[in-house]
Amino acid sequence: MSVFAKPAVGWTISKYIVLALYLAFALFPLYWLLKISVTPEKLIYSDGVALWPSEFTLDNFKSVLLYTDFLIYFKNSIFVSFGTAALTTVLAAAAGYAFSRFQFRGKKIIIGIMLITQMFPLLIIIAPIYRIISGMGLLNTLTSLIVVYTAFNVPFATFLMQSFFDGIPKDLEEAAMIDGCTRLQAVRKVVFPLTLPGLAATLGFVFTAAWSELLFAIMLINSNDKMTFPVGLLTFVSKFSVDWGQMMAAGVFALVPSCLFFIFIQRYLVQGLTSGAVKG
């Protein structure tokens, strides 16, 4: 940054120390998860507090892949999370754009409605939702999960998208529209490229939220071939209550898509960081 062209050496060093502390705090619990998953079962307690396992094994991973329905849960979770993320982002981009660019009657009421959805304990609506979904014959389908997750994620995603749109001067699309573009063309050609970091961030948030949702997934799904990952993990706890190594191995597998997704999203975050989206 040109503003901080000549930072003091001491400041730079302490910056890296602080960053290292952040990193250690963020990664240590995940390291511990990984450590337990590669520790042979007989050593889990004796190696309990050692930072490094005295023996190393991949048996836990092998048995998770070979002897459990883990791959099915995995596939279901991928489907539900991508479906939710895509649907939510499209709806939220449209709604966020409306909030950012228009003043209209009823705006405050609609914002209020969206805020209320974020405000009550989910338990209050679990029983009614179960009744409605079963009445529609959608019980035990992944579609029902996508619909419910989307409804719950749209409000926050909308506020997020609105903030991103607010950061893009509307002179840009006004100019395009005066030049003869329709609003849709102006949005697609001018606003959309500038909002890519925002869209990617929204996709990422929604994907991870859907990936880890447990309550509705337990309620609305009861057959093994439709279970999502967190429910599958829960059945691990109840079925193999002693086998922590296997459970942690399954947990490590659950982290893989999230990691890949976040690494993918970094590009857009960094892009936004370097390009200075508002430079007209």
Added chain:
Amino acid sequence: MSLTTNKNFAPDQKGQGWKIFKSPKLEPFLYLSPSIILICLVIFVPLVIGISYAFQSISLFRPSDTGWIGFEHFEDIYQDRKFYKSLRNTFWWTFTSVILQFSLGLGLAMLLKAGFKGQKFFQALIFLPWAVPTFLSALTWAWLFNPVIGPLSHWMFALGILDEPYNILADPSIAMYGPIAANVWFGIPFFAITLLAALQSIPDEMYEAAAIDGASKWQVFSKITLPFLAPMIVITVMLRTVWIANFADFIYVMTSGGPANSTQILSTYIFLTAFKKLDFGYASAVSVVLLVLLLIFATLLLKMRQKFVRVN
């Protein structure tokens, strides 16, 4: 700062496509209606039904005793000691978590904004806790605090924080810090990402102009960065506060509200009332009280936000 003001486009300046929407007042609703319809069907209809349970007796232990009972549940809440204890714990849990998450998240966002070598890789790792399923995070943290298989209590003993390496989740006076630690770990990336995105949308020209005028670092932060971030800060803090107050996963998995209700918050109390006592009416009534408290809080914060935006 014209970026944050919202004036409508003058409709008569529009291109051809504009004519599709004869009334400009309808155009925003075209974009909003899919979201609104979905939210009403999936959230509001069930919510109204759920709230109506608060005024009924719906307990699976007393199946013959169902029907409308007016405000009876709320009178019971007024005298319910466990409710007040859970309420106090809810404040403790929520505000400690939010303050730590926010300040650490803002610090991280500022560091990331300044930029450094290897940032792409670093960011991918530092945001990872957000992507971990909460159920899994809760289990992992419960293990970390367990003196038999986790290192934390031994470290705290070595640092003199604990008299002996025992599980803090079993100590009523400090058990709450276990779930709070897990929650802070989980929530820092949220604030870091949203605030970093907001920081990125501040035009570089503003900083360049400030540098030319010889502004100090603190002046740049307090006169440019903070006012620009304020609307985003208020919205994220409000949403997170409300979300955390309702968030039961960590506490439920790590302590189930124990020992001796020392970590019982309203949302875990509701959960236990509904699924252990099977008293859905009372659980709904407590939910309604929590909802009203959170609505009051959100209204106050939004009033504050309007002030900020006006200052801008």
